[in-house]
Amino acid sequence: MLKLIESLQAAFRAHVKSQYDVKLDPIVAEYPPRLEFGELAFPLAFELAKKLKRKPRQIAQEIAERIPPIEGLVRLEPAGAGYLNVFLDRWWFLHREVKAQPISPETGKVIVEHTNINPNKAAHIGHLRNAVIGDSFVRQLRFLGYPVEVQNYIDNTGVQVADVVTGFIYLRKLALRNIEQISEKFDYYCWDLYAEVSQWYQSDTSRLEFRQRVLHEIENGHEPTASIAEYVSTKIVKAHLLTMNRIGVQYDLLPRESEILHLKFWEQAFNLLKERQAIQLEVQGPNRGCWVMKFGSLETALPESKIIVRSNGTVTYVGKDIAYQMWKFGLLAKDFGYQPFYTYANGHQVWMTTIKPTPQSPRFGSGSRVYNVIDARQSYLQKIVVEGLRALGFNQQAENSVHFSYEMVALSPRCCAELGIELTAEDAAKPYVEVSGRKGLGVKADDLLDRLLAKSREEVDRRGNFGDPAEASRNASQIAVGALRYFLARFSRNSVIAFDFQEALNFEGETGPYVQYSAVRANNIFRKLEEQDPNWERDVEELLGLRRAEDLSGPAQALLQDDTLWELILLAARVSLMVRQAVETLEISTLAKHAFTTAQKFNVFYHKHHILSEQDRRAKCLLLCVARKTRDSLVQMLDLLGIEVPEKM
RNA sequence: GCGCCCGUAGCUCAGUUGGAUAGAGCGUUGGUCUACGAAACCAAAGGCCGGGUGUUCGAAUCACCCCGGGCGCACCA
Numbered sequence: 014m015l016k017l018i019e020s021l022q023a024a025f026r027a028h029v030k031s032q033y034d035v036k037l038d039p040i041v042a043e044y045p046p047r048l049e050f051g052e053l054a055f056p057l058a059f060e061l062a063k064k065l066k067r068k069p070r071q072i073a074q075e076i077a078e079r080i081p082p083i084e085g086l087v088r089l090e091p092a093g094a095g096y097l098n099v100f101l102d103r104w105w106f107l108h109r110e111v112k113a114q115p116i117s118p119e120t121g122k123v124i125v126e127h128t129n130i131n132p133n134k135a136a137h138i139g140h141l142r143n144a145v146i147g148d149s150f151v152r153q154l155r156f157l158g159y160p161v162e163v164q165n166y167i168d169n170t171g172v173q174v175a176d177v178v179t180g181f182i183y184l185r186k187l188a189l190r191n192i193e194q195i196s197e198k199f200d201y202y203c204w205d206l207y208a209e210v211s212q213w214y215q216s217d218t219s220r221l222e223f224r225q226r227v228l229h230e231i232e233n234g235h236e237p238t239a240s241i242a243e244y245v246s247t248k249i250v251k252a253h254l255l256t257m258n259r260i261g262v263q264y265d266l267l268p269r270e271s272e273i274l275h276l277k278f279w280e281q282a283f284n285l286l287k288e289r290q291a292i293q294l295e296v297q298g299p300n301r302g303c304w305v306m307k308f309g310s311l312e313t314a315l316p317e318s319k320i321i322v323r324s325n326g327t328v329t330y331v332g333k334d335i336a337y338q339m340w341k342f343g344l345l346a347k348d349f350g351y352q353p354f355y356t357y358a359n360g361h362q363v364w365m366t367t368i369k370p371t372p373q374s375p376r377f378g379s380g381s382r383v384y385n386v387i388d389a390r391q392s393y394l395q396k397i398v399v400e401g402l403r404a405l406g407f408n409q410q411a412e413n414s415v416h417f418s419y420e421m422v423a424l425s426p427r428c429c430a431e432l433g434i435e436l437t438a439e440d441a442a443k444p445y446v447e448v449s450g451r452k453g454l455g456v457k458a459d460d461l462l463d464r465l466l467a468k469s470r471e472e473v474d475r476r477g478n479f480g481d482p483a484e485a486s487r488n489a490s491q492i493a494v495g496a497l498r499y500f501l502a503r504f505s506r507n508s509v510i511a512f513d514f515q516e517a518l519n520f521e522g523e524t525g526p527y528v529q530y531s532a533v534r535a536n537n538i539f540r541k542l543e544e545q546d547p548n549w550e551r552d553v554e555e556l557l558g559l560r561r562a563e564d565l566s567g568p569a570q571a572l573l574q575d576d577t578l579w580e581l582i583l584l585a586a587r588v589s590l591m592v593r594q595a596v597e598t599l600e601i602s603t604l605a606k607h608a609f610t611t612a613q614k615f616n617v618f619y620h621k622h623h624i625l626s627e628q629d630r631r632a633k634c635l636l637l638c639v640a641r642k643t644r645d646s647l648v649q650m651l652d653l654l655g656i657e658v659p660e661k662m
Numbered sequence: 663g664c665g666c667c668c669g670u671a672g673c674u675c676a677g678u679u680g681g682a683u684a685g686a687g688c689g690u691u692g693g694u695c696u697a698c699g700a701a702a703c704c705a706a707a708g709g710c711c712g713g714g715u716g717u718u719c720g721a722a723u724c725a726c727c728c729c730g731g732g733c734g735c736a737c738c739a
Contacts, residue, residue, distance in 0.1 A: 523675085
């Protein structure tokens with residue numbers, strides 16, 4: 014499809030240049046709203062009309078009449094106020110498109126950072142959105158041929174971990190060996206403890222001193238605090254990996270803040286920042302004694318400034334983030350040590366940073382493009398990180414630092430009621446409530462998954478497709494994951510999701526299971542066919558060997574004119590263009606939508622044409638050809654969304 | 663106060679870097695099961711695209727101004 018569009022654009026560009034001496038760029042191609050307007054439409058006559066001061070319709074007419082014939086077109090038609098509508102030779106197009114088109118590999122490593130959950134409590138629904146967006150994006154980049162490295166940053170020395178550690182030591186008064194014996198789900202236990210500690214501070218703010226002490230002890234490796242912090246954060250990171258693995262999300266590397274500190278990444282970045290005068294020491298004013306970064310254009314009133322190093326000499330989060338971002342681009346001349354952390358059931362290994370390197374570790378970092386999947390609330394800080402790179406003179410790296418921003422997941426009022434959450438009057442008045450770990454307010458990822466699983470298992474059992482409970486369970490899990498991942502992918506990234514169980518637990522209509530079901534139906538056709546006629550592929554190949562549409566049988570020729578089939582071919586042909594668009598605009602939902610539309614059209618096709626009972630051999634092969642192409646593109650799109658196709662549904 | 667984002671059918675959302683008659687799903691009403699399984703399909707009802715002004719051959723889309731809502735703007739992360 015892309016090739017066809019490019020050749021049409023070239024033909025139009027050349028024609029317009031020679032006939033009107035006008036250079037048009039770009040030449041926009043559109044998909045007409047209805048098939049009666051053709052397969053592609055070019056509004057270029059509108060552009061020309063402006064330059065030539067003539068009526069667009071007249072120009073469109075003229076071009077349609079005078080342009081030399083183009084391969085693959087049946088006709089070119091002026092329409093509406095001045096469109097040029099393209100009508101394709103269906104057999105010619107189907108012929109080319111049915112063959113899978115290889116994608117050439119790209120060079121330059123892409124680093125995608127996502128998930129980044131504080132290792133102090135269970136993952137919640139907001140983290141799931143991050144991971145689903147990040148992982149789908151990674152899959153799409155890989156589809157386009159990019160080498161991708163997935164990083165999940167672990168802030169194991171921050172306030173949030175310190176809070177839970179404070180809770181263990183000062184509130185629960187537990188030693189490490191007691192903590193190790195906690196039998197309940199550890200991330201859930203910490204979820205409650207974290208909320209409890211926050212309350213505990215609130216009722217007596219002098220208790221915040223405990224937090225300060227703990228924070229300090231973690232940074233300096235003071236025992237037993239440091240070991241407790243290490244135990245807690247590592248155990249929770251493991252829990253997060255398992256939760257995310259349930260929905261098919263895996264990582265390559267877990268870079269930890271502790272190594273950024275201990276390997277003195279910051280020191281080196283700090284020296285460079287000073288050397289290149291990207292930051293200045295404030296000698297007066299409220300920020301006296303701090304190193305600050307100033308940015309913003311000088312023409313506008315006040316330049317903004319951000320504290321990078323506090324007056325007590327410690328570095329802020331943004332400072333550490335600048336150092337980390339520099340490392341990602343290979344600008345730091347330092348590197349982490351790496352150790353294997355966990356091996357997934359599929360054999361893939363996640364590595365974690367350490368101080369001492371493991372001899373044969375893979376190479377990480379040194380990307381040429383970096384995407385940080387972080388929610389929109391951190392836009393300001395992400396902007397500062399990029400400004401930091403710019404201030405250091407790394408303009409190219411600044412250009413290649415992309416904040417993949419998306420909106421948060423909030424809780425709908427109904428959802429809060431269902432969870433038994435009592436809201437303050439202020440919160441109750443809002444259209445939705447922000448998730449808050451500190452308040453213990455939110456839907457835990459594993460809970461949601463369990464509920465989805467229970468519901469899909471019920472559906473699976475009702476249908477009685479499986480004798481083996483293990484198979485039924487696997488099937489139910491694939492469907493539950495499909496529902497969840499599709500639900501989180503279908504919203505455009507700038508819209509806040511007001512989470513609602515009823516919607517998330519739905520398996521009908523615009524949902525993951527709907528798309529999965531279409532793919533399963535398509536597979537069923539081929540499974541049955543395999544029993545009836547194991548040599549069917551030979552017949553289909555023979556059909557595709559026919560050069561001219563006239564060689565098809567009468568019924569097959571008639572089918573070629575059926576828009577139901579034709580639409581499916583067109584949708585399938587657009588898949589790689591959709592992926593490209595999704596990646597360029599950072600909009601995963603584009604692909605989710607396309608998958609749904611394809612599934613919808615397939616279901617129409619499925620109802621209209623009963624393939625296996627088709628008597629005409631050529632017609633049957635044509636139907637099979639369309640069904641196979643559609644199935645392949647559905648499977649492909651689902652895979653790019655991280656959704657598996659169940660065996661039965 | 664400043665900055666970013668959102669406002670489209672009863673509800674939840676799409677709307678292809680300005681294009682043809684604004685589309686889905688849920689919900690509602692009424693139809694379709696002889697199994698390539700109905701987790702599906704068909705049909706109906708439902709819209710001053712928050713309001714206004716402008717730019718344009720053309721605006722849900724762009725600009726400006728309002729109105730309503732969300733989120734940021736720490737020597738927290």
